[in-house]
Amino acid sequence: MNIAGWCKNILNSTFLILQDGTKTPGAVLACTDGAVLPISQVFDAIRELGNEGVEQRDPLVLTSATLLSKLPVDSSSVDFVILIWLSVDCPVDQLIQEILRVLKVGGTILIRESSQSDVGSFDKIISDLENKLLLAGFSETQVLQSTGIKAKKPSWKIGSSFALKKVIKSSPKMQIDIDSDLIDEDSLLTEEDLKKPQLPAGDCEIGSTRKACKNCTCGRAEEEEKVLKLGLTAEQINNPQSACGNCGLGDAFRCSTCPYKGLPAFKLGEKVALSGNFLAADI
Amino acid sequence: MHKLLILYATQTGNALDAAERLSRLAERRGCLVFLLSLDQYDPSLLPQEEAVIFVVSTTGQGDTPDSMKVFWRYLLQRNLGQHWLKGVHYAVFGLGDSSYQKYNFVAKKLEKRLLDLGGTAIVERGLGDDQHPSGYEASLDPWMSSLWRMLNMIKPEFLSNGPDVVIEDTVLIDQPKVRITYHSIENVESHFSSASDLTSLNIQIGSARSMHPGKSSSDRSRPDSFLKTVKNLPLTRLNSGKDVRHFEFEFVSNALEYETGDVLEILPGQDSAAVDAFIQRCNLDPDSFITVSPREMDDQNAHHSSIPVKLKTFVQFSMDVDSASPRRYFFEVMRFFATAEHERERLQYFGSPEGRDDLYQYNQRERRTVLEVLDDFPAVQMPFEWLVQLVPPLKTRAFSISSAQSVHPNQVHLTVNVVSWTTPYKRKKKGLCSSWLAALDPRDGIYVPAWFHKGSLPTPSPSLPLILVGPGTGCAPFRGFIEERALQSRTNSTAPVIFFFGCRNEDGDFLYRDFWLSHSQNKGVLSEAKGGGFYVAFSRDQPQKVYVQHKMREHRQRIWNLLAEGAAVYVAGSSTKMPADVTSTFEEIVSKENDVSREDAARWIRALEKCGKYHVEAWS
Numbered sequence: 001m002n003i004a005g006w007c008k009n010i011l012n013s014t015f016l017i018l019q020d021g022t023k024t025p026g027a028v029l030a031c032t033d034g035a036v037l038p039i040s041q042v043f044d045a046i047r048e049l050g051n052e053g054v055e056q057r058d059p060l061v062l063t064s065a066t067l068l069s070k071l072p073v074d075s076s077s078v079d080f081v082i083l084i085w086l087s088v089d090c091p092v093d094q095l096i097q098e099i100l101r102v103l104k105v106g107g108t109i110l111i112r113e114s115s116q117s118d119v120g121s122f123d124k125i126i127s128d129l130e131n132k133l134l135l136a137g138f139s140e141t142q143v144l145q146s147t148g149i150k151a152k153k154p155s156w157k158i159g160s161s162f163a164l165k166k167v168i169k170s171s172p173k174m175q176i177d178i179d180s181d182l183i184d185e186d187s188l189l190t191e192e193d194l195k196k197p198q199l200p201a202g203d204c205e206i207g208s209t210r211k212a213c214k215n216c217t218c219g220r221a222e223e224e225e226k227v228l229k230l231g232l233t234a235e236q237i238n239n240p241q242s243a244c245g246n247c248g249l250g251d252a253f254r255c256s257t258c259p260y261k262g263l264p265a266f267k268l269g270e271k272v273a274l275s276g277n278f279l280a281a282d283i
Numbered sequence: 284m285h286k287l288l289i290l291y292a293t294q295t296g297n298a299l300d301a302a303e304r305l306s307r308l309a310e311r312r313g314c315l316v317f318l319l320s321l322d323q324y325d326p327s328l329l330p331q332e333e334a335v336i337f338v339v340s341t342t343g344q345g346d347t348p349d350s351m352k353v354f355w356r357y358l359l360q361r362n363l364g365q366h367w368l369k370g371v372h373y374a375v376f377g378l379g380d381s382s383y384q385k386y387n388f389v390a391k392k393l394e395k396r397l398l399d400l401g402g403t404a405i406v407e408r409g410l411g412d413d414q415h416p417s418g419y420e421a422s423l424d425p426w427m428s429s430l431w432r433m434l435n436m437i438k439p440e441f442l443s444n445g446p447d448v449v450i451e452d453t454v455l456i457d458q459p460k461v462r463i464t465y466h467s468i469e470n471v472e473s474h475f476s477s478a479s480d481l482t483s484l485n486i487q488i489g490s491a492r493s494m495h496p497g498k499s500s501s502d503r504s505r506p507d508s509f510l511k512t513v514k515n516l517p518l519t520r521l522n523s524g525k526d527v528r529h530f531e532f533e534f535v536s537n538a539l540e541y542e543t544g545d546v547l548e549i550l551p552g553q554d555s556a557a558v559d560a561f562i563q564r565c566n567l568d569p570d571s572f573i574t575v576s577p578r579e580m581d582d583q584n585a586h587h588s589s590i591p592v593k594l595k596t597f598v599q600f601s602m603d604v605d606s607a608s609p610r611r612y613f614f615e616v617m618r619f620f621a622t623a624e625h626e627r628e629r630l631q632y633f634g635s636p637e638g639r640d641d642l643y644q645y646n647q648r649e650r651r652t653v654l655e656v657l658d659d660f661p662a663v664q665m666p667f668e669w670l671v672q673l674v675p676p677l678k679t680r681a682f683s684i685s686s687a688q689s690v691h692p693n694q695v696h697l698t699v700n701v702v703s704w705t706t707p708y709k710r711k712k713k714g715l716c717s718s719w720l721a722a723l724d725p726r727d728g729i730y731v732p733a734w735f736h737k738g739s740l741p742t743p744s745p746s747l748p749l750i751l752v753g754p755g756t757g758c759a760p761f762r763g764f765i766e767e768r769a770l771q772s773r774t775n776s777t778a779p780v781i782f783f784f785g786c787r788n789e790d791g792d793f794l795y796r797d798f799w800l801s802h803s804q805n806k807g808v809l810s811e812a813k814g815g816g817f818y819v820a821f822s823r824d825q826p827q828k829v830y831v832q833h834k835m836r837e838h839r840q841r842i843w844n845l846l847a848e849g850a851a852v853y854v855a856g857s858s859t860k861m862p863a864d865v866t867s868t869f870e871e872i873v874s875k876e877n878d879v880s881r882e883d884a885a886r887w888i889r890a891l892e893k894c895g896k897y898h899v900e901a902w903s
Contacts, residue, residue, distance in 0.1 A: 093847060093848075093849070128849075131849075131894045131895075131896070132849065134890065134894060135887075135890060135891070135894065181360055181361050181362060182356065182359040182360060182361065183359050183360075183361050185355075185359055185392055185396075188391070188392040188395040188396055188399075189388065189391060189392060189395070190395075193388070193391050249625070249659075250658075250659040251645060251649070251651075251659060251708065252629060252645055252656070252659040252660060253625070253629055253659075256641070256644065261708045262706070262708030262709045262710050265658075265659070
């Protein structure tokens, strides 16, 4: 079939599938969200993938790809998928999942972003796209200078065990920071390290050891507050005495069982001043 | 010369204290010590070191302190290989809190990595625990003993005084780190005479804070801006058990640009009476003009390097006299300036291993302030140099901004929880900054010194679908997100937002109730009609506790649908457990909605994090 006749066919229909999606080795699928796709763009992209002999292959071309909910292609049957994307919005996740499905293991996707928007938003689109690819289960993503992005279908599928080696930070400065050369820091921890630390027994007792967290939500802080017994008689306040001699010196010198704990220093025999911040409901 | 390198990573100052103590004790043993924060040290030099001690804190979410992030990334590089640290002797001491799942993760990971890189451990790692009755020092002291013993065995040339040093108890052998220079009034007037009120204030605050020895290299001493209070409104009902306020501030001096999700840092004012009481107690002249410089700096430089400020100004803006508790070293030094026998004995006891627990009870558990301690030891007279070094530095407090500048052009809003509690000895205490803010009145004309910086919550673009989880004051940054998106939606289409809020009682502490409701009705950005949602968990309105996690589970399909559309997740709030519980709930949802195992769902969530779509800002 010559090129002219082929182009005429495209104009006449919304979907055009050139040939069957047969399981030929080195099968290539080209998709676009546009209605038309010059075949030269497809071949350019194939050449960019750098495989010799690719020109001999017959690429399958799908146009208006956004209208499809499923690709009419068998699973794991395609070596290369070329996505020529015109719109500013990212391809939806469903399409990306479908591409992942039809690709063979080790197959490559090449996405060419050809929207007319300026460089700034291009970088952002690429960064979003990269995230989408990673989350869908692609690996080895590679950004191609001002043209698009490439990725591989890994030999595992999403859901089986894998370690994400790539780290992407999509920062507002539009830098894509790929930390593929850092080890996974969580691998430094042993089983023992990961076990929840043992807290001392009897932890919920309101005692002198364990204290309520600053932002206590379990109610312990309020319980501690309630354990308010002053434990001092009027006599002890009006005529304080001290066998050890230290009670009047202030908290720094009192022992842990001192009934005057929390009160200011006083002179023996003189009434103890209950300071303003003690027991007062409001300050 | 054999040099011992001590590297620390501190978030709130604890690791710094521990590192300084380690440094002092090493020096007393005749060791040459270099003490540096990890962000002051070039990691590529590590292989050249003979001996390195790391003192590192783990923050609440198991993360490294900010000052360690770059260093840690360097260490994680795969290409360093397993012989990179061959010949380097190391030891690690970690500070953490065992009530957190990720207890001391930073120290644990660091130690393993150093080992994998070929380093040789001097001693096993030491782990300090905040939950221990006397805090991290309970682990630090015994760990240090083994450290000196082992170091002396493998490298005796390091400790020229030997591993066990008997300190002459009657003499303070350390020297203060700073020196104070007093200036005559004539030389000083010129700085302030022509300056306006605000400029003068800016200079004074900048000078005081830059001179203080506790200043960290990344701090900006001069405030970015001054704010004045426009509104101070309660968001909670009286007697509901919580006091949360809504603040609206206006820029007084230069207005700055900020984005939603940014953080506002505030320098709280100190009670004037407390500052005066401190100055009087320490026999200082409040009106003398001073500059503070490192002790080693010579006279010429000391005299000219900073702008002199009044002593009272210096204390007011850089020394925390009536809120933060001093450290153990404060008590150690105090002992040498105690003129009364019983005070000296008590201080000696507090500084000893036997008295450590009692000191912890008296000081840290009670949140004893410097003023209270000085009042309890009335016969102690400490020179000002030591006071400057040992009184805790006055710290700024950070808050998530709760407004969008596009909606309120010259303003910044905050949502502040006014903190108060009762100590074990039944004394009532208040948070310094939140109480100061709570007392601000628009009519009093008080200027609020403020700094702006980015937090952990990047501003979302309008086309990014959002899942927000923010119980309590965690809702603050999201108020900004939502009012901004509401504005954007008037001109362009915006992506949906689902917001999960939580509080105790619907009629007690339902913060910004009308605001959220107005946006979740009439096709607002939070409305279900627009693909969004607003769901509230009232934890105490029924016998069983209902938290945001429960609400999230109720709406898991919505959550998954939005995640599949590429939504980003933001979690904010004040809690130790909430962020972990929320992450766990997301994992559960992903697992159930996709019929995959929990482990795979967890990996998927971690991938979200690494892609920059899962953000947590948690504060305590």
